[in-house]
Amino acid sequence: MATQIIGSTVKRREDPRLITGAGKYTDNIVLPRMTFMAILRSPHAHARIKKIDASRAQKHPGVLAVYTGEDLKKGGVNPIPVGFVLPDMKTAQHHPLAIDEVHYVGDGMAAVVATDRYTAKDALDLIDVEYETLPVVVDGEKATHAGAPQLHPEAPDNVAYYWKVGAGDADKALTEADGVIKQRIINQRLIPTAMEPRVAIADYQPATGDLTLYTTTQNPHLIRLLMALVLGQPEHKLRVVSQDVGGGFGSKIYLYADEVIACFAAKQLARPVKWTEERTENYKATIHGRDHITDAEVGYKKDGTITALKVKTWANQGAYLSNFAPLIPTFFYGPMLQGVYQISNFFVEVWGTYTNTTPVDAYRGAGRPEAAYLIERAVDWVAFELKMDPAEVRRKNMIPPFTSAPYQTSMVYAYDSGNYPATLEKALKNAGYADLRKKQAELRKQGKYMGIGISTYVEITGAAPAQVAASIGAGVALVESALVRVHPTGKVVVYTGSHAHGQGHETTFAQIVADQLGLSVDDVEIVHGDTERTPWGAGTYGSRSQPVGGAAVYVATQRVIEKGKKFATHMLEAAEADVVFEGGKYFVKGTPSKAITFQEVALEAYTAKKVPADVESGLEAISFFNPSNFTFPNGAHIAVVMVDPDTGKVDLTRYICVDDVGKVINPMIVEGQIHGGIVQGLAQALWEGAVYDDDGQLLSGSMMDYALPIASNLPSFETSRTETPSPVNPLGAKGAGEAGTIGSTPAVANAVMDALKPFGVRHIDMPLTSEKVWRAMQKK
Template identity: 45%
Template structure:
């Protein structure tokens, strides 16, 4: 990006320009409003009494001492509050008809199933007083055997997380396209690999928080909560607590990071609501960092078995995928669907004939898993890129050449891929070749050979992460057998005021994506006005009653398209009014730069601002025309979007210490039409940082009893900026045919392509020393041990 940003003129499109984010001024000057900043008069605070053991029956709960503590208003258990809830916390994505869904109450009554499972709630006049009193609650736990290993949980004699089910098996979801066994039988080379997606934590700068304020007059409640999904919060809390959704106003103020962990409705939100109803006063809870590690959903958590067969010259014939996915102790909103969602992208960018996928969901006595940036697709890209490198080694072929031989040819209309779904559009080879050019792939290979010949102790490796992802979370209708119950349509309203400015109401709820800036650019271009004259409203269910919120790289492709559609409806109405006022035919009017004029003449013209004023006064409108320039639009796309890219990591591995450093990182992405290049770069920076963090640093670990061994940021390694390289970014544009903007999405791409690129690079550096397999995170100890203990082989060559 250049230092100077081109300034659009009245006729230059604003879409495509790096306009400064209008959201940033308040945030960088400390004028943001976070949920924890909100404290209405009379607010009381919650603290949760959480289980210190992973699995136990609850004997008795003695709250006597806690009730007598200074500042305590009340102390309540699961039994005390059981009747306050109409239902438990729901699973919103039951992927099969026979899935096992455990009852999940906001407070456990009889049994706890993971460390952090809440059993009682303390309400006090201050947050510190509530936490102090919570430590006085005495709970008698009858500890039970726990199971923490997702594969061991399937053994016949494994401890049962939920005894009533008689099994830890939650569901099996299959997908088969073609005869994969026949394809593998025809292959010259078949490789099998086992790869681990470790558990990770979102670790946002702002932990979760909620404030519920009763309305003394109307009988409703205003819920401020740090969430990605205010509309989901409203609808689900209404169902859990037996309150009409018309009585719930949910507001997401500034949100300090979500990363999927705030794509959920949690026990603490339900507890705050029922206690506000019970006490008739504002109730507040703010998560501590240690609570985040045990009570907020984790990401990933899979064991991946990959089998790929190819001809001797590297043509892939078939792929078999077997997943064992860790659900944790309960099913949160999307828990069972995350692994299944990746089913359609394990085939990646590659064109072959037969594909077979199966996923087993399994209960363990650990914190529930759910969405984490790149959910499902990141796991898929990691597996297919790892196994392709293993295949390249088996074929003694350059890994870049193997990939180039198997890419789909260019397509601008939907193309059916091995997993049976239709990708919207793609042009993969130029994207990959551009990345290879930027990184100087041949030069790096030459440097690698020189270092090895010289016997240097610091090895260099190059790793490729090709990927595509199903973004735009859509359509509303069931597709490809996935009972997807999120995503779908999006709503928007655009209206012009009497003064000729524009107001936009969007159903998406940003938490760093830059919607206020990008949506203003879209509307400004449609209406022919300055983006500074466009105000964007969001994240409040009273202002925007309809919406499907923000996740899954859907905001621009679906939400932005809804905004665009509403703006175009406004222009259509304005055209009718302008034609009436100019005494001209609509068909003869041209609209450019915000001005309606009669084509081919130098006659009178009228601006859209003047039309807005006339529409507001309504003194001279066409017969039957309603006043004001305003329009609603719902956009429900016909298919997902499929962003793609090639990420290449260059790493250096110190073979004496195991230290692995990313020296350079190149990413060439195609996210369709780009509204604001600076925002795209920012989204990529954040996503790549998270992907590198999973590859090198982060892992939620537990001992055999289910006790977390990375329960603080002293143990759970989140990288700092100084741990990361600069990123060399480039973009290509392949328009999506599924939406009027041609957009695909970029919010998760960085987290999808980066992890496999880094791990493949590290293994590439060490393969000559006999190490062809490493599991994430590549800590210095893990790498050093692999080097010290002799050859560590990866995928098996079975034919």
Template identity: 50%
Template sequence: MTELLASPPDVDTGQEIGRARRRKEDAKLVNGQTLWTDSINLPGMAHFALLRSPMAHARITSVDVSAARALPGVIAAFSGADLADQLGSLPTAWPVTPEMVSPPHPPLAVDEVRYAGDAVAVVVARDRYTAADALEAISVDYDPLPAVVDLEAALAEGSPLVHADAGTNRCYVWPFAGGDYAAAKAAADVVVRRRFVQQRLLPTAMEPRAVVVDPVAASGEITVYSATQIPHVLRLMLALTIGIPEQKIRVIAPDVGGGFGSKLDVYAEEVIGVVLAQKLGRPVKWTESRSEGYQATIHGRGQIQDIEIAARRDGTILGMSVDLLADMGAYLQLVTAGVPLLGAFMYPAIYKMDAYSFTCTGVFTTKTPTDAYRGAGRPEATYAVERIIDELAHELGRDPVDLRRQNWIRHEEFPYTTIAGLTYDSGNYEAATAKALALFDYDGLRAEQAARRDRNDPVQLGIGVSTFTEMCGLAPSRVLGSLSYGAGGWEAAGIRMLPTGKVEVVTGASAHGQGHETAWSQIAADLLGVPFEDVEVIHGDTQSSPKGMDTYGSRSLVVGGVALHLAAGKVVDKARRIAAHLLEASEDDVQFDKGVFSVKGSPEAKLTIQEVALATFAAHNLPDGMEPSLDSDAVYDPENFSYPHGTHLCAVEVDTETGRSTIRSYVCVDDVGSVINPLIVEGQVHGGLAQGIAQALYEEAAYDADGNLLTGTMADYLLPSAADLPAFVTDRTETPATSNPLGVKGVGEAGTIASTPAVINAIVDALRPFGVNDLAMPATPERVWRALHGGADGGGAR
């Protein structure tokens, strides 16, 4: 059981940044006063439901919706063919190579279904129950086609094709290299090679997806409410996809209950909702059920990683080679193709080496499309590199921490440009690791491990380490451009000083559980010198927050927070000019501290920022030609990514009789740069750890050979709860980012990225004496048991 740990105390230091403020958002959340998309009910609103293919791959020979249409309460029913012209094709924003195969992606399948869950028809009814009944009245004839499930088989000569017109299941090949890996390998004493499999995961946000569309026929305006992470991107994409003039579309992300990347997409249901609302001239709503979402919402991960590391006998790493097969699923969603590329630069991780070679092959299969899931590319990369470093340590007979220490970038070497071409601005791996080892009692646990081995204890102990870094704060627009991504990576912020001295902060980062309202209030309060309570943060509506690139990739604070910093600077600069004018002083003599403008040498001559705001509103006495407003907008485009890092240590007890692995202790020391709110950081780390541990031990979207999702409900897809997780020991080191004025690095994905390899390394470490050198994820008790009895990796256990 997880113990209740004391949360960081909220100490009033006279400064908001750094305070462990309780989140502003939470009172509303825990009191049930949130506005979810599914809570929205509009006059005349109809409900739509989608009939989904039960087969992974089939030709549609006929769709008959007439019986559904005839049911009482049914307003309309359409096949894919009925709406094909209006629905068009769903967008993908990341054509990673010019040759990439990018097949059409009809929101409603017309001729062929390509995964179990692909929608084939839609009904609109007066209520959800009638809509669900009407689905059963639709008859569809399918002519089965062979499923394409296995990635390697999909690329083999003669494989059935997911998209026959493409002539191949190969979506793209994306190579990347730094240095000469062949030379490094030739010079190496030791080469270790492994194949790791990143199983598919089902993102399971607390709030399912939902969409409500409200059309105004007379003016052509349309409002889309969606449980989305990306209202701004969605607006743009709806304009580009359906051809509605962009200025006529308003997208609102009301309260959104988590996303983890699964709501970073433009989905069929959003497009279908818009088309139906326009066609019928009335509001429509759709809310997914959980089992529907497990098929129709993107999946995460899904890669086969062939990784090789070359080193000298003394432990010096010379180079690394990575060959990926990445499962695209049946279609390319918004950033499907690009997800593995976000990992491409991370395999060298914190280690110095002279050569690196990477190739990713995107592969179509007849499965639900994959896309970004918490960490997106970086957890996969971190897993592979942190696993193979342990294998190298084992091969060399070295302590895994010691081998890492020998090869990592030392703190005095920053900024450091890696072999993958990234320039890490800052970091201190020595400090984080030293702190983590001390908290973990590494030496004591190693001694216990030895004792258990000696006495042949049925419960063996294993220790796993993960010294991760990641690139986040997505992203410098120029870099995104060089990777062929369809948009930039800037973020916008606005500040409006109100006449009463209160403050509205507008952010383009669309929060869905992260705590932006609290953190942005803390930043604005400090920079403007106003009380925390006086700041209101506005987000998630393209009308009130017109400019933004939204929330994903641990970017909100690192990009959006810095935009707020810039906007605050503009407000203070203008307020200073107005204060100087009112105080009849030279601008250069007016200083600003904690919300008060004062004149150097005349301490009694001062004005608060609130007084300046009121004077600006009245506009009775402003400098000649100055506009009477104390508002500002800023857009920040980062010059570099940010690079949080940390050291995670996991001790696992493995019951060799049953194969069960139980985490005994978990220590992590993360360095996410400067911290705005330690309580929010703590929450992000805990949630991230839970998701990363879940990949190691519990979760797997399993498919059978026919392409059926076997884990289609929560009864079969095992999500751990608090009861299944240990008490985490978390701590931090703070090495401020030098790439932005707040010194922040981002924390949204760190726990997920770091924890998976720490757990698996620990289990493998426990089982080394039994000849076990790898384990397929999730490391179920049965897999561990089979590995113990077969000496294999347990991969075929399920």
């Protein structure tokens, strides 16, 4: 019997060290004889390298080595692979350092290793490169046009892949619809901007052949596997350590060239090599997110029923395919365009294209924000055309509650469980929706423009059922493991393959164990972030840690309880079938007064005083959890904005949300995740956007030039939840890391467009800056 630690607010155990400056970040690591690496990055978006002469740099005092792409190739370093492969995909060779051609501003061309950082940086200026600049394309759609500059000979027309999914007959349904809305809609490129830039330290021991990489990754095991493939370093001689990480948001999932070069150099020099990314490098050399151009057609009936959605999307993948890039605009996007609605006719086409820009991969939400933004805007377009209340259009099309059996959607997935009307109605009630509409009408009469925006999203998390993932192109099984080890005194250490970088696993995973074993959270230690200490895990992204990693912790704990029962049976001198475990105690069914504690059983496991020889000593268990389905969190978000007609400035005045992330382990941590998610999502709606000029120069290349959200721009959020457990894992958890981001972008965009309704504005593209909003208001 659980003691209800699951579901209670336990303060994050990791916070005291993190907020007192005692966190252990990779950049804090100092190793004896450590050297420092700097990367020469291309200032051109597309150029042939006519000459690269490093002789002056090599002679510079303090410089230990300079490497170019050819040096790496000669040293046996392979191109960086793509971990998700679609049929007929054209994968361009991605060498850790460019050979012959550079393809984006920030593409690495040479690496300098020196005795200190400053010398390494200075020596970069001594490398003489002659470029022949080539024509540039930065736009994901224009890249496919005839005559566009070509990036890679293996990918004609810059198309990395063409992918489609559909259901019913979209063309027929559009022909038969009462109305069809055609709209171009852009989901702009974003720059993740984790507070901590990336860091890699490679340490090679020639005597043993062991290579250790300390790096800022969200998934040490995945990095070890990919690095073994790229570097040719045997996996058992390769250790990847990722300690405290200052934000990832997806950007720290991938194997980056810099990590490969550091490892290569460490082996060459037999000295530790450290590389710390600078902020301006971070903006160019760390992946970007989103960047879709879409032409959408929505068919609807006069009563507000949506009958069809036809979508053409050009997904800009940047100069090379990053590790998981092809998954994001395909399986994590196309099928999710159905949202929470009963729509039967779809046709979705996606062109993943190469351009002279930083590679694009999963960024918080990854594909689902793009899908949710499109379908949630589409619902509002229908409301706009029919002059209906957007809440009413949602009610009209919404999938009814399904809590006992999955809901088979029109495309690919079966939603695990959900009560979508409940979240919508609760959000409308919490917002005081009817009163807000009255207030809006009154304000409009006074020339004041208030907007109310709703989004009712559903997303996909808990990746993945391994066999399903493999069948659609995943290169690795996205299972998670946990080893639960009980020491003789009954203290527990959990070794998890998941990685925590803000998610609070050290607290929530301990809650799962403490709850099941009847222990205090303080009796449970969580170990993560080291391939040498923890069993395999695919890592932490896609809101998968609780539904997959947490579930592994749960299952392993159950196995510990079962193993403990073998000792308890002999200690209680009972039949095993009669022994039960409740509230941290084993006892014979019906006689709880004669119970023995978990600690007593743990001691017996290592002392064998009462058990016969055929009971194996020790008390630990491992689980590799493979979920039976993905999980599908959902929610309803409502944003209230005021738009200043004189300046176009948008003020967010209220934010109300109801999220259903399944069963919650720790409400405070979930709320924190929702808060952070909302901020990142609404920042896309209002402020953020990567800007390239036509030459492929990144103009938004610093925190001064890229508009990040700040606390003073935001109201307090009114968060709330409904709880529909997922049937696909024993915790009933669905995942909460990205929900806020996915729900908030369309809610805020819909609110701004709602405010602009008197001006006849149906759609303008994000970010909804003052200038764009003001211009839209002038048109009428």
